[in-house]
Amino acid sequence: MGLVAAGYGVVATSISARYRALIRIAQAIRGHRNPQELFQLLTTELRGVLPFDAIVQFDEAAKKVHFNHCEDHPHPHPESIRLAPEDTVAWWVYQNQQPMVIRDAEGETRFPAMMAVFKLFGIQSMCAVPLTTAHRRLGSLAIASEYADSYSDEDVLFFSLVADQIALATDDALNFEASQRAGERLKLLLDLSNRVMANLELPQLFKEISASIRQVMQCDGVAVILPEKGGAEKGEKTFRLYALDFPESKAPPDEMAPVPVEGASSLATVFQTGRPLNLRYSDLMDDMVAKAEGIHAVCHLPLAGRNRMLGILTLGRLEDVPFSNDDLEFLGQVANQVALAIENALAYGQIAELKDRLAQEKVYLEDEIRSELKFEEIIGQSAALRSVLKQIETVAPTDSTVLIYGDTGTGKELVARALHNLSSRGKNAFVKLNCAAIPTGLLESELFGHERGAFTGAISQRIGRFELAHNGTVFLDEIGEIPLELQPKLLRVLQEREFERLGGTKTIRSDARLIAATNRDLGTMVDEQKFRQDLFYRLNVFPIRVPPLKERTEDIPLLVRHFVQQFSRRMNKHIESIPSETMKALVRYDWPGNIRELQNVIERAVILSPGPALKVSLADLKPRVEAAVVKRLEAPQAVENVNIQNVLDETERAQILRALDQSKGIVSGPDGAAARLGMKRSTLQFRMQKLGISVSRTPSR
Amino acid sequence: MLRITTTEIENRRKWILQGQLAGPWVAELRSTWLGAMKSSKCVVDLTGVTFVDEAGALVLCEMKSAGVRFIASGVDTKHLLDDLKKKTAPPLRRCLSWLTCDTTSGKDETEKR
Numbered sequence: 001m002g003l004v005a006a007g008y009g010v011v012a013t014s015i016s017a018r019y020r021a022l023i024r025i026a027q028a029i030r031g032h033r034n035p036q037e038l039f040q041l042l043t044t045e046l047r048g049v050l051p052f053d054a055i056v057q058f059d060e061a062a063k064k065v066h067f068n069h070c071e072d073h074p075h076p077h078p079e080s081i082r083l084a085p086e087d088t089v090a091w092w093v094y095q096n097q098q099p100m101v102i103r104d105a106e107g108e109t110r111f112p113a114m115m116a117v118f119k120l121f122g123i124q125s126m127c128a129v130p131l132t133t134a135h136r137r138l139g140s141l142a143i144a145s146e147y148a149d150s151y152s153d154e155d156v157l158f159f160s161l162v163a164d165q166i167a168l169a170t171d172d173a174l175n176f177e178a179s180q181r182a183g184e185r186l187k188l189l190l191d192l193s194n195r196v197m198a199n200l201e202l203p204q205l206f207k208e209i210s211a212s213i214r215q216v217m218q219c220d221g222v223a224v225i226l227p228e229k230g231g232a233e234k235g236e237k238t239f240r241l242y243a244l245d246f247p248e249s250k251a252p253p254d255e256m257a258p259v260p261v262e263g264a265s266s267l268a269t270v271f272q273t274g275r276p277l278n279l280r281y282s283d284l285m286d287d288m289v290a291k292a293e294g295i296h297a298v299c300h301l302p303l304a305g306r307n308r309m310l311g312i313l314t315l316g317r318l319e320d321v322p323f324s325n326d327d328l329e330f331l332g333q334v335a336n337q338v339a340l341a342i343e344n345a346l347a348y349g350q351i352a353e354l355k356d357r358l359a360q361e362k363v364y365l366e367d368e369i370r371s372e373l374k375f376e377e378i379i380g381q382s383a384a385l386r387s388v389l390k391q392i393e394t395v396a397p398t399d400s401t402v403l404i405y406g407d408t409g410t411g412k413e414l415v416a417r418a419l420h421n422l423s424s425r426g427k428n429a430f431v432k433l434n435c436a437a438i439p440t441g442l443l444e445s446e447l448f449g450h451e452r453g454a455f456t457g458a459i460s461q462r463i464g465r466f467e468l469a470h471n472g473t474v475f476l477d478e479i480g481e482i483p484l485e486l487q488p489k490l491l492r493v494l495q496e497r498e499f500e501r502l503g504g505t506k507t508i509r510s511d512a513r514l515i516a517a518t519n520r521d522l523g524t525m526v527d528e529q530k531f532r533q534d535l536f537y538r539l540n541v542f543p544i545r546v547p548p549l550k551e552r553t554e555d556i557p558l559l560v561r562h563f564v565q566q567f568s569r570r571m572n573k574h575i576e577s578i579p580s581e582t583m584k585a586l587v588r589y590d591w592p593g594n595i596r597e598l599q600n601v602i603e604r605a606v607i608l609s610p611g612p613a614l615k616v617s618l619a620d621l622k623p624r625v626e627a628a629v630v631k632r633l634e635a636p637q638a639v640e641n642v643n644i645q646n647v648l649d650e651t652e653r654a655q656i657l658r659a660l661d662q663s664k665g666i667v668s669g670p671d672g673a674a675a676r677l678g679m680k681r682s683t684l685q686f687r688m689q690k691l692g693i694s695v696s697r698t699p700s701r
Numbered sequence: 702m703l704r705i706t707t708t709e710i711e712n713r714r715k716w717i718l719q720g721q722l723a724g725p726w727v728a729e730l731r732s733t734w735l736g737a738m739k740s741s742k743c744v745v746d747l748t749g750v751t752f753v754d755e756a757g758a759l760v761l762c763e764m765k766s767a768g769v770r771f772i773a774s775g776v777d778t779k780h781l782l783d784d785l786k787k788k789t790a791p792p793l794r795r796c797l798s799w800l801t802c803d804t805t806s807g808k809d810e811t812e813k814r
Contacts, residue, residue, distance in 0.1 A: 380793050418795075569751065577776065
């Protein structure tokens with residue numbers, strides 16, 4: 001049943017028509033989740049059952065009053081009406097949660113600002129109801145008419161029912177929106193975490209994450225601002241724009257552009273206090289950038305590291321929608337993730353820088369070691385040297401322990417280095433230790449390291465050679481000098497590859513290959529119980545004997561020429577020839593000190609050579625050469641076969657018998673044999689007894 | 702390392718080598734030399750060379766066969782150049798720095814020679 005309300009045409013006012021309309025509204029609003037669309041729909045639907053010319057809504061979330069006139073009257077545009085929420089009936093209804101009816105605006109004195117607007121639009125009466133569900137206040141809704149006394153009690157009741165439906169639908173829409181937003185935000189956090197873990201390149205990371213943040217936070221611009229590296233040390237703080245995602249910027253700044261941060265500016269405040277700053281339109285009046293870009297809301301968040309401020313994350317909106325507390329809370333978590341990324345990237349950068357520096361230092365130091373008076377060339381043509389090199393090439397690629405035998409100066413360390421370089425460990429450390437050069441008490445600490453306080457003087461932790469040589473090679477020179485009590489620990493490293501630092505309880509594993517060298521006969525040492533048998537067998541897996549120089553005399557000319565050229569270059573001398581007599585003498589010499597001795601002799605010769613020909617002091621080589629020649633010429637067999645002790649005994653026996661013969665068997669007294677031999681009687685008697693000489697009878701010969 | 706400098710004087714190309722002719726620089730010299738126009742009028746100055754390994758000696762031998770003349774100083778380098786004529790197996794000349802698990806070129810080439 002219809003009723004013609006003043007000036008509104010047919011308006012359905014029967015209960016059944018109104019409730020049908022209510023059901024229709026309820027169905028319609030269920031299909032709309034967008035609050036703006038819903039508001040438009042209501043305006044249309046309600047006009048069929050309630051008379052009104054304008055509709056007013058107070059949105060609690062936005063703290064805004066929306067005024068919507070239904071007809072195109074020659075009135076001012078409703079958007080141009082700016083009313084403080086507190087001045088409106090809608091606000092009062094929201095605050096008091098009660099409906100309110102203004103029957104005639106002419107006589108209403110409570111809301112003067114709003115009544116002035118009513119007058120402007122020709123509004124005469126109004127009905128306002130709260131939009132509230134059981135657990136949430138959403139705002140209020142009002143309808144207004146250009147006619148006085150347009151709303152009966154029944155209208156108010158019906159409008160309240162409609163408002164309840166709208167409140168439920170709005171609540172539902174808001175809940176849906178909130179849950180969607182929460183989902184998006186969680187996704188953003190997860191996305192951030194993944195990117196932070198996977199990406200250590202800051203510029204790329206910032207570009208990727210700022211776009212995601214902008215989208216999820218429904219803002220128009222995101223920027224990451226960091227202080228310039230090293231600025232703090234210089235006593236100044238220069239900030240730079242590391243990333244900016246602001247597609248609608250009118251004047252996009254360059255990447256890494258400096259950002260002015262004055263003492264009292266919002267950025268400086270955030271950086272100094274470490275607290276977020278939420279700026280509304282009214283706070284941005286003095287901000288030139290915000291003004292130029294038309295930004296209405298800004299949020300600055302501190303990027304705080306573990307113990308320092310790293311930078312600022314800034315978000316901006318062109319719309320006048322300030323960031324809510326909920327936004328700030330979530331953005332705080334986002335800022336934490338970004339700060340973590342920055343800290344990781346900075347730490348990674350530092351590590352990479354240190355690594356590069358260490359690598360450069362290593363190359364420099366290796367070069368410096370090489371450039372010292374150390375030779376690292378293997379030169380020769382003897383079968384003995386070729387055999388050693390063959391053995392090196394055979395065993396190097398394996399991980400076997402190698403024991404290098406050889407006299408002093410034969411080049412055992414050179415062999416060890418060749419083994420290391422030719423192995424798959426060649427790019428890792430070669431750690432050398434001369435066991436004879438370290439005091440026995442410190443050897444364990446040198447080999448296995450020690451913990452702080454392990455002994456008096458252990459002021460800090462020390463890494464041992466085995467730990468240093470992890471994945472590399474340990475070269476233990478003079479292995480025979482390792483004390484017996486330390487040998488089981490060495491054996492354990494070889495067998496189990498594990499050990500404990502001195503004073504430590506933690507077991508450390510080290511994959512270091514051992515190469516040992518000695519000039520002693522370890523087999524004899526085992527017999528004499530000076531070296532553990534089990535360790536000896538463990539070391540003696542692949543023995544390599546480096547021949548002494550006297551066994552490879554054909555290599556001597558090559559070595560001599562090599563050393564002469566090297567030393568003359570270092571000493572800036574021009575030695576262009578080696579006399580053949582000199583070379584022959586050098587080849588003939590025994591070289592008990594082997595290559596080390598040869599090297600020293602050549603160095604001295606280069607120093608002493610006045611002209612272009614090498615001059616070696618043959619006097620240094622001659623005595624030994626002559627002695628050797630004499631020995632070879634006169635009694636080569638005797639030297640090899642005769643026991644020197646027997647010769648001495650025979651000589652002594654002959655002398656004693658001769659003296660006894662001259663003294664007629666008398667041992668003591670001034671003419672006795674002891675006096676003739678210049679020794680004490682008791683000494684002579686002891687020697688005679690030892691040699692089986694008796695004075696009571698004719699001495700046996 | 703090895704530095705290779707080339708100059709052109711009176712239609713004669715002069716190569717100046719400085720440093721170690723060993724390890725990876727042997728291949729570098731070989732490719733540079735093969736890349737350049739092979740000319741019998743080429744002179745190689747070895748006075749700045751501090752060490753020549755077996756593979757380096759082999760390259761020098763190839764260059765000598767191609768008619769390259771050498772300028773050398775020092776008893777070792779001079780002797781090495783004299784030895785290039787000989788047909789006997791060359792002596793072992795290895796440098797620890799370039800002795801790595803993937804360095805077999807020197808050995809192989811020596812054996813081929």
